[in-house]
Amino acid sequence: MKPVKIAMMGMTHGHTRKYYQTLIENQKLDWVASCAADEAAKEVYELYKTGVPCYLDPEKMLSEHPDIEAIVLASANEKHFEEMKFCAERGIHILSMKIPTFDMAEYDKMIEMVEKADIVCQIELEMHYNPVVKRLQQEIASGKLGKLLAVQATNITLSPVWAFPWQGSPEASYGKRVPLAPGDKRFRGGALCDHPHIFDLIRWLTGSDFDTVFAQVAPNLRRELEVEDMLMAAGKLKDGTAFLFDPSWSRLEERLKVPAPGWEVFPKRMEVNLTITGEKGMIQCDCFGPNVYHNGAPNDRYTVQYTYFDEWVGLIDEFVDCIRNHKQPKINLRWHKRTIECMNACYESIQSGKTARV
Amino acid sequence: MCEKMNRSLAFLRDKYGCPAGEIVPGNEGFELALPDGSRIPLLPWRVERRFVELKKIIDGKTLEDVSTFRFASFTAGGDSVKSAARELELASFLAGSPVKQLFSVRSGDAACNILARLANGMSASVECGVKLPAGADPMDRHEIIARRGVASDRTVDTQVPQSSIYEWTGSGLQTFTDVDTELFGLPNDQIWIVRAAFAVLMKPELAAEWTKAAASMKRYADAVVRSDSENQPVQL
Secondary structure, eight states: OOOEEEEEEEOOSTTTTHHHHHHHHOTTEEEEEEEESSHHHHHHHHHTOOOOOEESOHHHHHHHOTTOOEEEEOSOGGGHHHHHHHHHHTTOEEEEOSOSOSOHHHHHHHHHHHHHHTOOEEEOOGGGGOHHHHHHHHHHHTTTTOSEEEEEEEEEEOOOTTTSGGGGOHHHHHSSOOBSSTTOOOBSOSHHHHOOHHHHHHHHHHSOOEEEEEEEEOOOSSTTOSBOOOEEEEEEETTSOEEEEEOOOOSOBOOOSSOOTTOBSSSOSEEEEEEEEESSEEEEEETTOSOEEEOOTTTTOOEEEOOOOOHHHHHHHHHHHHHHHTOOOSSBHHHHHHHHHHHHHHHHHHHHSSOEEO | OHHHHHHHHHHHHHHHTOOOOEEEEOSSSEEEEOTTSOEEEOOGGGTOHHHHHHHHHHHTTSSEEEEEEEEEEEOBSSOHHHHHHHHHHHHHHHHTSOEEEEEEEEETTTEEEEEEEETTSOEEEEEEEOBSOTTOOOEEEEEEEEEEOEEESSOTTOSSOOOSEEEEETTEEEEEOOOOSTTTTSOHHHHHHHHHHHHHHHOTTHHHHHHHHHHHHHHHHHHHHHHHHHTSOEEO
16 A cells, blocks of 8 residues: 655644654655644754654645645644645645534534545544553443443543643634633633543444533632633433533643653543443443553652553554545544534533533 | 464554564464574563563663562462563563572472572562462562662552453453554453564564573573572572
8 A cells, every 4th residue: 555645734732742653653654744833833843853844834845745645733723724724625635633623613614625625534533542442332332231321531631731832722722712601711722622532432432422511610720721721511412321521631730841751740641531330230441541650750759651552553544544445534524523512512501500402 | 372363463564564474382482483494582571561661761761770670470370480580581671681690489389489689780579479260360560669769560559450441240340451452352461472573573683682581581490490499599
């Protein structure tokens, strides 16, 4: 199979660096160029010494590398629409970060552009390629638990805002400045926008869809932020399954400009745990554990050293397969739309103080 | 078992474009048979991810000035001397230094305890036993103690390995720990054998290194038996 000529664009997303090893090692890819959003992003990119040239102008990148077939959009949420348009107009396949946009009119235009251009647009929801999630899905599908009754899930992390400031900007993260609730000085665009995974997983694991949701914010742990960092959501799926989600930035961090060892203050900086109750049994699941542990340099704090973390391998494999064999990715724009709608419903519920229908 | 592992190896070889080789049973464990007729002993623990991470923690100076390795390995059946030799080889791999001296006490073939000194001055203790009931999962622990920091594959305040998934049904408790998406479905011990074979194919210089390490491991096993029978430390 001819390797896919691939590029990256933006280089400001928290997941940017996670692609480097996979793009270099996967024989099915030829990583030819990158294009940073600005000088600062280019400087950080160059710290990783990938050997892949980095541009500041997408047109310039394409003129130097006219054979680019696909682009990873590793950028702030507010940039996604224009970047998708840029790709669609040129017939370039897209791997988008986890939030294409929260603006549903814009979202529908994205679907239209992608379908008209007949290109692959895969959304990066890497949990689908996690071996623990694969086992979880298999166990649930086996029927051992019977009909599912309830799901509780955490998707809790440190806050990436100090390294990726756009994640603390209501406009860059949510797309516009919308107050969280009357009398609340904060705006949409914080932890919720960073954590779509559990909203997506429950649909995948149950085969059902959201019905209603109620969400509430808590006082922020980081007073300086103008977006939410602590919240919870509870609701029901159409099949009656009750859920409770914690998508907070509840793990504190050192305020590093570039992620590096010692970033975490709490030992485990990222957790996706699920508790699933069925009519015939129950599962508890830690998607990122067990690991190895230390209390060494740089801060002598007890720290989880993530040990099994290769989701990007499977994600890229699927992307290449879809491009070469003209397939629809599992997480495509149409599938993902309901997840984004539920996240928007959480914000509506926070604003109204009432349950929101999804 | 070999057929299934070789199918997985073929998948990786095809995906990453690496040369031919086949996993075959050997006298002391699995080996990689190469087209030129040579056979390379496989050391799966050297590619097992928890040990790769522990080595990174040492080599990357997250721990500074390692003093002592405290290792334990308990299984349902097997050979306690071979288990001990493997644990010593792992310590030597993590330390980047061979075992220079060891003292062992054995209780027949069921259990053995070892104190070892590595050539770079680091110390190691190894506890091994084979008396877990049939069907029980292996229990092990690897702790590395340094002037700056302690690292371990077991989390603080626990005695037994943790799992990723705990499932309670009418049939009781079942646990799962899946570690490799590309080789999903293979048991974990077989995953590391396939990964070891793949590592040698991708990095041919490992062949000589692992052959030498396997010979050292054999010497460690002989020394464990001799030290116990003489009730004296043995120099290597």
